[in-house]
Amino acid sequence: MSDLPFAEHDHTHCASGGLIHADRLAEEKGLRLTPVRRAALEILLSGHRAMGAYEVLDHLKNKGFGSQPPVAYRALDFLVENGLAHRVQRLNAFAACTQPSKHHRPVFMICRDCEQVAEAEADEVQETLINVAARADFEIERVNVEILGLCPSCKVDPA
Amino acid sequence: MSDLPFAEHDHTHCASGGLIHADRLAEEKGLRLTPVRRAALEILLSGHRAMGAYEVLDHLKNKGFGSQPPVAYRALDFLVENGLAHRVQRLNAFAACTQPSKHHRPVFMICRDCEQVAEAEADEVQETLINVAARADFEIERVNVEILGLCPSCKVDPA
DNA sequence: GTATTACACGTTACACTATAACGTGTCGAA
DNA sequence: TTCGACACGTTATAGTGTAACGTGTAATAC
Numbered sequence A, B: 001m002s003d004l005p006f007a008e009h010d011h012t013h014c015a016s017g018g019l020i021h022a023d024r025l026a027e028e029k030g031l032r033l034t035p036v037r038r039a040a041l042e043i044l045l046s047g048h049r050a051m052g053a054y055e056v057l058d059h060l061k062n063k064g065f066g067s068q069p070p071v072a073y074r075a076l077d078f079l080v081e082n083g084l085a086h087r088v089q090r091l092n093a094f095a096a097c098t099q100p101s102k103h104h105r106p107v108f109m110i111c112r113d114c115e116q117v118a119e120a121e122a123d124e125v126q127e128t129l130i131n132v133a134a135r136a137d138f139e140i141e142r143v144n145v146e147i148l149g150l151c152p153s154c155k156v157d158p159a
Numbered sequence C: 001g002t003a004t005t006a007c008a009c010g011t012t013a014c015a016c017t018a019t020a021a022c023g024t025g026t027c028g029a030a
Numbered sequence D: 001t002t003c004g005a006c007a008c009g010t011t012a013t014a015g016t017g018t019a020a021c022g023t024g025t026a027a028t029a030c
Helices: A011-029 A033-046 A053-062 A071-080 A123-135 A152-156 B011-029 B035-047 B053-062 B069-081 B123-135 B152-156
Strands: A085-088 A093-096 A108-112 A119-120 A140-148 B085-088 B093-096 B106-109 B117-120 B139-150
Touching: A011 A033, A011 A071, A033 A053, A033 A071, A033 A093, A053 A071, A053 A093, A071 A085, A085 A108, A108 B123, A123 A140, A123 B123, A140 B123, B011 B035, B035 B053, B035 B069, B035 B093, B053 B069, B053 B093, B069 B085, B069 B093, B085 B106, B093 B117, B106 B123, B123 B139
Parallel strands: A108 A140, B106 B139
Antiparallel strands: A085 A093, A108 A119, A140 B139, B085 B093, B106 B117
């Protein structure tokens, strides 16, 4: 798995690594990483980008799972709740967590040209958000930070 | 208009203030704040919360404007592009900008209980985001920061 | 003055995203 | 063995968003 967002790397490797991590996490926490759920994660991992629920559903269908939307949404919701994937609001899409071992309060960088999504760890951002919320007496439960712009490649050579 | 998110205040006042500001901005920048667009802003301002496009559309319809979705979406897109309103991704909704005079890179706090949305100015957050993006060689165009949790009232007395 | 262009705004029709509600099977606990 | 919880499949429908096209209007070019 890449620590450098948008850097080149071996997708096959990060996909299998992600699954291994998920299996371990499931065992540790007693999560029920059922076949559909694991398959959904695998799809996200190998796609290695944000995918819509219906796109995931298509793949699940091909693998012999159910063919109706709730099948995909339920699996994806499970993954999100357990930190194995994230929802990218801006794209109405889902992406496998690329840094599942860390305590994840990620920042997403979304290229508006090629739609690649990178996940960055940014504790500094989270700290400032805690301050902002504190000033308003607001109790934080979840945070969603998305940066839209151009990734290094598209900045140079627009797709 | 309130500087303190979630604080009590006079909605009528902040609605008219918002419209006056919009008129001035339109004049200064040569924006075409047409009747539908102005009406859409007025609806958002007086609702004083995040509203779905179809909800805005209903109000537009009642005021004699077109009744089909593109009418609302176009007016709302115009407002967002010109900083008079924001899109709240988490809720698939729109909210009038409460601090339109400031350079706005706002942070939203969304109460998951009462669905109220507050907008906070947070330059500190934006600065850290600039750093994060710089580390990844990512070019920022827009930023969306949303905090989900409980507002001061709902924290004490859940709706 | 008229042609051209740009744009706002209305329409119809459709695509995409998401959830409600219900039935069945499985598995562990009472 | 019966109950409850839950996973997962279904059907049906709700909610969100856009594409494409026609008309009117206003500013600019000729």
